[in-house]
Structures are given as C-alpha cells and as structure tokens.
C-alpha cells in the first residue's frame with residue numbers, strides 16, 4: 457500500500473486541453489485510483505465511449521478494475537461513455553442522482569444502480585454530495601477524503617451552483633482540491649483556502665479564476681494525473 461498518497465485523479469475526458477496521444481471530446485471524466493483499496497472509480501464518463509476507452513486504455517488501466525461509476529448528472533457529455541464501460545464490465549456499481557434512478561436501472565440492468573438524494577457514504581472515504589438543483593437537472597458531486605482528513609471535490613458541470621457542493625463538502629473537512637466544470641460560477645470567495653483549483657470543461661470564468669488564484673489555479677488536460 458502506498459503510504460504517501462490516498463488517491464490519484466487522472467483526467468480522461470475534457471474539451472479544453474489534451475496531452476499527446478490522448479483524444480479530446482466535449483464532456484468530462486476523471487479516473488480515480490484509490491490507494492487504500494487498489495481499485496479504480498470513474499467520475500463521469502464524457503460524451504462518448506470511443507474517446508473515453510481510448511484515453512483509459514492509454515493509461516494502461518483495465519476496465520475490469522473499475523468498481524464504481526459516479527454520474528454527476530444526466531447530460532450526454534457526462535453520461536455518454538457509460539454504455540461502453542458497462543458493455544466491457546457490467547459488474548460496476550453505478551451512482552446517479554435519485555431523480556434519474558429509473559431510466560438508469562432499466563438501461564444498465566446487470567449493474568447495481570444506486571439513486572442518491574442526500575450526502576451519502578458510497579465507500580471508505582468516498583462520498584456523494586447528494587443531489588442538488590432544479591428538478592429538470594439534478595446533480596451530485598463526488599467527495600474524496602484523504603488520510604489527512606482533507607476533502608477533494610470532483611464536479612461535473614456544477615449546474616446547481618458550485619458553492620452548493622463546496623458548502624456540503626465543508627461539513628466533512630477542509631477542502632484541499634476541486635476539479636471539474638464550474639459552469640457560470642463567479643462567487644470566487646468560496647474558493648479561498650483551496651490549494652488546487654482545477655477548473656475545466658464548462659467553466660466560463662477560467663480567466664478570472666486564474667487571475668485571482670494564480671498559485672492555486674491548475675490547468676487541467678486529458679492525460680494529466682494528480683496525486684493527493
């Protein structure tokens with residue numbers, strides 16, 4: 457077991473920036489290695505299976521070692537690659553906002569599909585934020601707790617407002633990092649004190665975030681990995 461790190465997050469789908477050998481695509485997905493269980497989980501699945509599988513394959517990760525897939529919200533650029541993962545490994549457990557449970561249960565009937573409503577433990581040191589937002593589009597974020605009791609947030613599009621997820625995560629501990637799409641988020645004071653701000657995908661105010669947090673802002677490219 458690795459004593460230094462708790463999790464490694466690799467970006468496997470994004471539309472803003474791509475390292476050589478990886479493919480770009482509209483959407484977001486992060487592959488997370490859990491050093492304590494030596495398993496992988498996938499947060500979102502990008503817009504299509506072909507690009508997602510190419511990028512995961514490039515990292516030499518076997519799809520059968522992915523145990524859990526968390527779908528932030530039911531938009532094609534986040535759920536589009538799930539089918540390809542499911543076809544290769546129906547043994548995954550799938551976590552969706554409760555509002556979307558029925559269609560996912562039907563479409564992925566061989567997998568165990570969980571609908572999440574409130575802040576929920578989904579594994580050791582793994583949490584769903586619970587579903588937030590308007591009925592038309594409910595969204596959850598994933599919280600990882602490190603061995604130093606710090607929290608990493610991965611977020612899909614943050615349609616309900618990124619601050620909702622930040623406030624929920626603060627109930628668990630100090631926030632160390634936040635990675636994903638921030639959408640139109642502009643309440644920048646909520647980012648104070650966060651060491652790594654990895655705004656990507658749909659973030660509209662990347663320039664302002666980079667300027668206001670020059671030391672914390674982290675450029676996020678497909679193929680990059682971050683260990684915590």
Ligand SMILES: [Zn+2]
Pocket residue numbers: 529531613615
């Ligand atoms: Zn979306």
Ligand SMILES: [Zn+2]
Pocket residue numbers: 483484531533534612613637657658
């Ligand atoms: Zn999106």
